[in-house]
Amino acid sequence: MTQMPRLKRRHFLVGAAGASGAAIVGLPNVTLAQDGTPLPDYVAWKNADTMIVHSPETLETVRGAIGTSIVTPNDEVYIRNNLPAPDDSIVADRDAWEVTFEGLAEPMSLTVGQLKTVGVETIATVLQCSGNGRKFFEHEASGSQWETGAAGCIIWSGVPVRDLVAMMGGVAEGMDWLTGTGGEEIPEGLPPETVQVERSVPVAMMETAILAWEMNGEPIPLAHGGPLRLVIPGYYGVNNVKYIKRLAFTAEESPASIQQTGYRLRPVGEKGAPSQPSMYEMSVKSWITGPLMDAATGKVQIHGVAMGGTSAVETVELSLDGGETWADAPFVGPDLGPYAWRPFVVIADLEAGTHTLASRATNANGDVQPEDFPPNERAYGHNGWRAHAVDVTVA
Amino acid sequence: MTQMPRLKRRHFLVGAAGASGAAIVGLPNVTLAQDGTPLPDYVAWKNADTMIVHSPETLETVRGAIGTSIVTPNDEVYIRNNLPAPDDSIVADRDAWEVTFEGLAEPMSLTVGQLKTVGVETIATVLQCSGNGRKFFEHEASGSQWETGAAGCIIWSGVPVRDLVAMMGGVAEGMDWLTGTGGEEIPEGLPPETVQVERSVPVAMMETAILAWEMNGEPIPLAHGGPLRLVIPGYYGVNNVKYIKRLAFTAEESPASIQQTGYRLRPVGEKGAPSQPSMYEMSVKSWITGPLMDAATGKVQIHGVAMGGTSAVETVELSLDGGETWADAPFVGPDLGPYAWRPFVVIADLEAGTHTLASRATNANGDVQPEDFPPNERAYGHNGWRAHAVDVTVA
Numbered sequence: 001m002t003q004m005p006r007l008k009r010r011h012f013l014v015g016a017a018g019a020s021g022a023a024i025v026g027l028p029n030v031t032l033a034q035d036g037t038p039l040p041d042y043v044a045w046k047n048a049d050t051m052i053v054h055s056p057e058t059l060e061t062v063r064g065a066i067g068t069s070i071v072t073p074n075d076e077v078y079i080r081n082n083l084p085a086p087d088d089s090i091v092a093d094r095d096a097w098e099v100t101f102e103g104l105a106e107p108m109s110l111t112v113g114q115l116k117t118v119g120v121e122t123i124a125t126v127l128q129c130s131g132n133g134r135k136f137f138e139h140e141a142s143g144s145q146w147e148t149g150a151a152g153c154i155i156w157s158g159v160p161v162r163d164l165v166a167m168m169g170g171v172a173e174g175m176d177w178l179t180g181t182g183g184e185e186i187p188e189g190l191p192p193e194t195v196q197v198e199r200s201v202p203v204a205m206m207e208t209a210i211l212a213w214e215m216n217g218e219p220i221p222l223a224h225g226g227p228l229r230l231v232i233p234g235y236y237g238v239n240n241v242k243y244i245k246r247l248a249f250t251a252e253e254s255p256a257s258i259q260q261t262g263y264r265l266r267p268v269g270e271k272g273a274p275s276q277p278s279m280y281e282m283s284v285k286s287w288i289t290g291p292l293m294d295a296a297t298g299k300v301q302i303h304g305v306a307m308g309g310t311s312a313v314e315t316v317e318l319s320l321d322g323g324e325t326w327a328d329a330p331f332v333g334p335d336l337g338p339y340a341w342r343p344f345v346v347i348a349d350l351e352a353g354t355h356t357l358a359s360r361a362t363n364a365n366g367d368v369q370p371e372d373f374p375p376n377e378r379a380y381g382h383n384g385w386r387a388h389a390v391d392v393t394v395a
Numbered sequence: 396m397t398q399m400p401r402l403k404r405r406h407f408l409v410g411a412a413g414a415s416g417a418a419i420v421g422l423p424n425v426t427l428a429q430d431g432t433p434l435p436d437y438v439a440w441k442n443a444d445t446m447i448v449h450s451p452e453t454l455e456t457v458r459g460a461i462g463t464s465i466v467t468p469n470d471e472v473y474i475r476n477n478l479p480a481p482d483d484s485i486v487a488d489r490d491a492w493e494v495t496f497e498g499l500a501e502p503m504s505l506t507v508g509q510l511k512t513v514g515v516e517t518i519a520t521v522l523q524c525s526g527n528g529r530k531f532f533e534h535e536a537s538g539s540q541w542e543t544g545a546a547g548c549i550i551w552s553g554v555p556v557r558d559l560v561a562m563m564g565g566v567a568e569g570m571d572w573l574t575g576t577g578g579e580e581i582p583e584g585l586p587p588e589t590v591q592v593e594r595s596v597p598v599a600m601m602e603t604a605i606l607a608w609e610m611n612g613e614p615i616p617l618a619h620g621g622p623l624r625l626v627i628p629g630y631y632g633v634n635n636v637k638y639i640k641r642l643a644f645t646a647e648e649s650p651a652s653i654q655q656t657g658y659r660l661r662p663v664g665e666k667g668a669p670s671q672p673s674m675y676e677m678s679v680k681s682w683i684t685g686p687l688m689d690a691a692t693g694k695v696q697i698h699g700v701a702m703g704g705t706s707a708v709e710t711v712e713l714s715l716d717g718g719e720t721w722a723d724a725p726f727v728g729p730d731l732g733p734y735a736w737r738p739f740v741v742i743a744d745l746e747a748g749t750h751t752l753a754s755r756a757t758n759a760n761g762d763v764q765p766e767d768f769p770p771n772e773r774a775y776g777h778n779g780w781r782a783h784a785v786d787v788t789v790a
Contacts, residue, residue, distance in 0.1 A: 047613070066612075068552040069517050071466055073612045117694035120740040122464050122728025155728065157463040157738075216611075217461075217468045218442070299512035333517025333550065336729045343552075345515040 034062050042085050043223050047075040054144035057081040061149035066289040068303050068343040070333050071124075072152030074216050077224065080129045080150060082197050082258060083184035085223055086243055090183065094219055094227035099211070103249030105169030112213055112227050119163040121210050123233055124155045124336035126307045130236040130263055130279040133373075133382030139268055141379030148287045148388065153305070153341045156231050158212030161247070165206055175249035178203050180230040183243030198256040199239050199263075201232055201280060203249060208233045211244065233339040234310035236279045238263050266377050282309040284369050285383040286316050286344075286361035288390050295394050300350050305341040306331075308363030312338035315362045318346050322356030322389065323371065329359065338364070350394045358389035429457050437480050438618050442470040449539035452476040456544035461684040463698050463738040465728050466519075467547030469611050472619065475524045475545060477592045477653060478579035480618055481638055485578065489614055489622035494606070498644030500564030507608055507622050514558040516605050518628055519550045519731035521702045525631040525658055525674040528768075528777030534663055536774030543682045543783065548700070548736045551626050553607030556642070560601055570644035573598050575625040578638030593651040594634050594658075596627055596675060598644060603628045606639065628734040629705035631674045633658050661772050677704040679764050680778040681711050681739075681756035683785050690789050695745050700736040701726075703758030707733035710757045713741050717751030717784065718766070724754065733759070745789045753784035 031039050037053035039046055050065035059079040066072065090097060095113030110118075129150035131143050144150075161178070165171055182197035201209075212231045213220060220226030225242025232239045238258070253259050253274065261272030263279040270276075286306035306316035312335075317326040329344040336342075344359070360369045373384040382388075426434050432448035434441055445460035454474040461467065485492060490508030505513075524545035526538050539545075556573070560566055577592035596604075607626045608615060615621030620637030627634045633653070648654050648669065656667030658674040665671075681701035701711035707730075712721040724739040731737075739754070756764045768779040 050613075067609045067614075068515055069550040069609045069612050071550060071612045074468065075470075076613065113691075116696045117742055119742065120463055120696065120698070120727055122738065124729060155464040155466060157727070214462045214464045217464050217466045218445075218471065219462075296508075301511045301515065303515070332515055332552070334519060334729065334731045334735075336731075340729075343517065347512055347514060 033059070042088075043079055045075060045221075046079075047073070050076045052149065054146075057084065058144040060144070060146055061152060063148045063287075064290055064292050065149075066305060068332055068345055070153055070336060070340070070343060071155060071216055074218065074221060074224065077127070077152040077154065078129065078150045079223055080144070080237060081223070081242070082238070083182070083187075083195060086184055088222050090243065091219070091222050091226050094213065097227040099228065099244060100246045101164065101168060101248070102246065103172050103175045104165065105172060108168060115159045115164075115211060115228070116213070118159045118167060120157060121160045122155060122157045123210065123231070124153060124340035125231060125233045126151060126153050126282065126339060126341050127237050127240065128282055130238055130380045131378065133387070134379040136382050136384070136387035137375055137379040139375050139379070141377065143378065148289075150237075153336070155216055155336070156210065156212040157214035158210035158228075158231065161206045161209040161211065164211070171203065171206070171249045174251050176203050177201070177250045177253055178206050178209065179248045179250045179254050180241035180244050181246035181248070182241045183245040193255050194257050196256045197241060197258055198254040199241055200250065200253040200259055201235060201239050205232050205235070211247070234282055236263075236282055238279060263378075263380070265380055268375050268377050270377055272377075279380055282307070283381060283383045284309050284311075284313065284361050284363040284367045286313075286359040286369060286385070287388040288357050288359055291392050292390050293392060295350060295392050297352055297394055298349065300348050300392075300394070301345060302348055302357060303343060303345045304359050305343050306359065306361040307341040308338060308361070308365075309367070311363040311365040311367070313342055313361050314364050316342075316344045317360045318344070319358040319360070320348060320350065320355055323358050323386065326360060350392070352394050354391055354393045356389050356391050358385050360385045428454070437483075438474055440470060440616070441474075442468070445471045447544065449541075452479065453539040455539070455541055456547060458543045458682075459685055459687050460544075461700060463727055463740055465548055465731060465735065465738060466550060466611055469613065469616055469619065472522070472547040472549065473524065473545045474618055475539070475632060476618070476637070477633070478577070478582075478590060481578055481580060483617050485638065486614070486617050486621050489608065492622040494623065494639060495641045496559065496563060496643070497641065498567050498570045499560065500567060503563060510554045510559075510606060510623075511608070513554045513562060515552060516555045517550060517552045518605065518626070519548060519735035520626060520628045521546060521548050521677065521734060521736050522632050522635065523677055525633055525775045526773065528782070529774040531777050531779070531782035532770055532774040534770050534774070536772065538773065543684075545632075548731070550611055550731070551605065551607040552609035553605035553623075553626065556601045556604040556606065559606070566598065566601070566644045569646050571598050572596070572645045572648055573601050573604065574643045574645045574649050575636035575639050576641035576643070577636045578640040588650050589652050591651045592636060592653060593649040594636055595645065595648040595654055596630060596634050600627050600630070606642070629677055631658075631677055633674060658773075658775070660775055663770050663772050665772055667772075674775055677702070678776060678778045679704050679706075679708065679756050679758040679762045681708075681754040681764060681780070682783040683752050683754055686787050687785050688787060690745060690787050692747055692789055693744065695743050695787075695789070696740060697743055697752060698738060698740045699754050700738050701754065701756040702736040703733060703756070703760075704762070706758040706760040706762070708737055708756050709759050711737075711739045712755045713739070714753040714755070715743060715745070715750055718753050718781065721755060745787070747789050749786055749788045751784050751786050753780050755780045
């Protein structure tokens with residue numbers, strides 16, 4: 001099996017311009033991602049060798065960068081920002097960041113420093129963009145052409161929202177939604193509701209949601225929503241509001257476009273509307289992360305990751321013949337809980353020729369990863385195993 | 396509770412020389428660690444704000460940098476190299492690195508690429524230097540004056556040694572030791588056995604040991620032993636041989652000084668000898684990571700980490716009065732297995748004044764973290780709870 005050498009070249013770079021991960025001559029510190037684009041300044045600390053830059057606000061993790069040790073290092077986690085990240089002055093004194101709570105018996109405002117004295121929970125979740133897998137649809141949808149790399153598995157620490165609710169006397173009557181508002185600056189001249197990052201999720205999600213300040217052992221980086229991010233386990237990335245400045249229990253869904261018409265699953269050609277399903281629960285899914293193209297004859301290590309969505313992943317099957325036959329693949333490593341993904345590994349003996357390797361996950365609810373996923377206007381939610389399969393040529 | 400702001404200043408640095416984490420004017424990219432020393436080149440990618448440089452080969456993680464989300468990010472993990480790290484050319488093609496296996500029925504040499512096709516296991520372990528806590532001893536021992544920061548919790552992926560043993564027909568008769576040899580270059584003019592990093596552990600450790608190529612989701616950085624490192628779960632760091640180039644089942648312990656006389660627990664003033672206990676099994680231990688000095692009045696989040704050593708940590712107790720009274724502290728987050736540490740958190744109401752906060756762990760074997768640890772020549776293995784306690788002044 002061949003593997004791309006993954007030298008860390010983020011620092012003290014020398015080399016020819018044009019090579020991925022190399023410095024641009026005369027411009028020290030500008031590193032090129034896998035696709036040859038420089039890393040934007042605010043994410044210049046990312047591991048360039050593992051990133052693809054789709055746009056300044058959308059960076060994808062290279063498929064083969066995901067290994068078998070569960071967590072995705074912060075410097076390899078994808079970026080998808082709906083608005084530019086705020087100025088980094090907001091992380092100069094993280095504990096001073098303030099959040100307003102509304103729609104409770106005793107609403108109040110608390111700083112991060114105060115939140116830290118209410119309670120702490122640590123949970124592992126898959127963070128995944130709704131559009132992950134967009135490139136696998138047959139129709140051409142606008143937006144970043146994510147393959148598998150708008151997803152990572154992260155361990156967060158923060159305060160349980162239910163503890164805050166208890167502290168503030170409970171949710172006020174008739175509040176069916178939990179609405180989070182991001183602290184991004186609204187570009188001048190735009191009506192706030194058209195661009196404001198504000199998402200509402202069913203109020204029941206308060207039972208598992210946390211307001212997180214830590215990500216994989218360090219304060220959440222600004223680009224990932226620090227100093228404080230709402231984490232809704234099992235829900236697509238967009239619901240995990242960054243730089244959260246307001247957490248409100250509301251009678252109605254947010255009026256923001258990102259809630260009303262954005263992130264809605266709908267037939268191709270249709271406009272977004274509140275009547276359509278919102279991108280909430282992630283679905284059962286798996287994909288192979290190696291080998292991706294070529295392998296040497298003889299034994300080959302096939303590995304990938306499998307997630308259950310809102311219910312724990314229970315099994316994953318592997319096919320070496322494009323889905324004709326399947327066999328269970330063993331998970332490796334500790335189970336980090338129902339919202340984490342689990343790596344799987346199979347050592348296989350592949351004959352010379354081209355093999356189509358596919359994986360198919362099943363969660364505790366009994367949901368099985370489907371063969372295909374229907375087209376939809378924004379190309380969201382693809383979890384079809386066939387499109388995620390890889391053709392590997394054994395020499 | 397106050398907390399040091401932990402801005403990430405590793406990249407694109409501007410600022411006055413002298414401040415920790417700041418750039419030296421005129422020397423872009425030289426970042427100063429917490430103690431004001433520049434990070435050595437080979438670890439320039441470390442998070443300077445979280446590191447203390449004791450020497451070019453010994454860097455400690457700041458006590459307060461350890462949070463509650465279990466894993467220690469690679470750029471915050473301590474460094475302790477017995478010899479300078481090899482040239483980074485050895486990680487240019489990681490899969491080409493070769494290891495020689497000896498003392499088996501059918502000994503052979505295998506590349507990392509080949510090892511990856513034998514089997515994979517993912518385990519979380521505490522990596523800890525034998526000298527962690529040296530500063531807490533009353534006598535003055537030479538060596539880096541580590542406090543709590545020569546330890547981290549890491550998820551590794553690699554091949555189980557027992558799978559390799561099975562593949563090579565089993566261990567040869569009479570081989571009582573598993574001996575790993577590091578790939579560091581021996582400085583010219585020195586007899587190899589005086590400086591060679593070669594450690595022997597009891598042969599039974601082959602049941603849990605792995606040869607690891609991945610560390611917290613990425614290929615093991617050179618400074619941490621990449622492309623391949625021997626990991627002996629539950630054993631002190633020195634036994635986890637970096638750049639491993641030879642794994643031998645041997646009849647005798649290695650003749651290297653680091654095995655024969657180094658890393659031996661012995662009375663103060665005595666010379667090292669093979670008859671003394673070697674620094675193998677880690678012991679039950681815990682320490683508070685915040686708050687460390689000051690806190691505001693009212694509720695305070697007290698957090699720390701607890702490890703069991705070679706047996707899983709089962710409980711940890713917290714004392715707010717210097718060990719007069721104790722109460723169980725709850726763990727947070729998923730359990731990553733018997734060799735990982737677990738974070739614990741207590742929200743306490745502290746009155747104005749100075750409080751001595753202490754923690755005391757118990758493992759599944761029933762071993763309880765002792766109040767003190769006896770002095771020994773090299774100041775190894777300190778796990779006494781009293782010396783690890785912190786005085787916190789509440790305003």
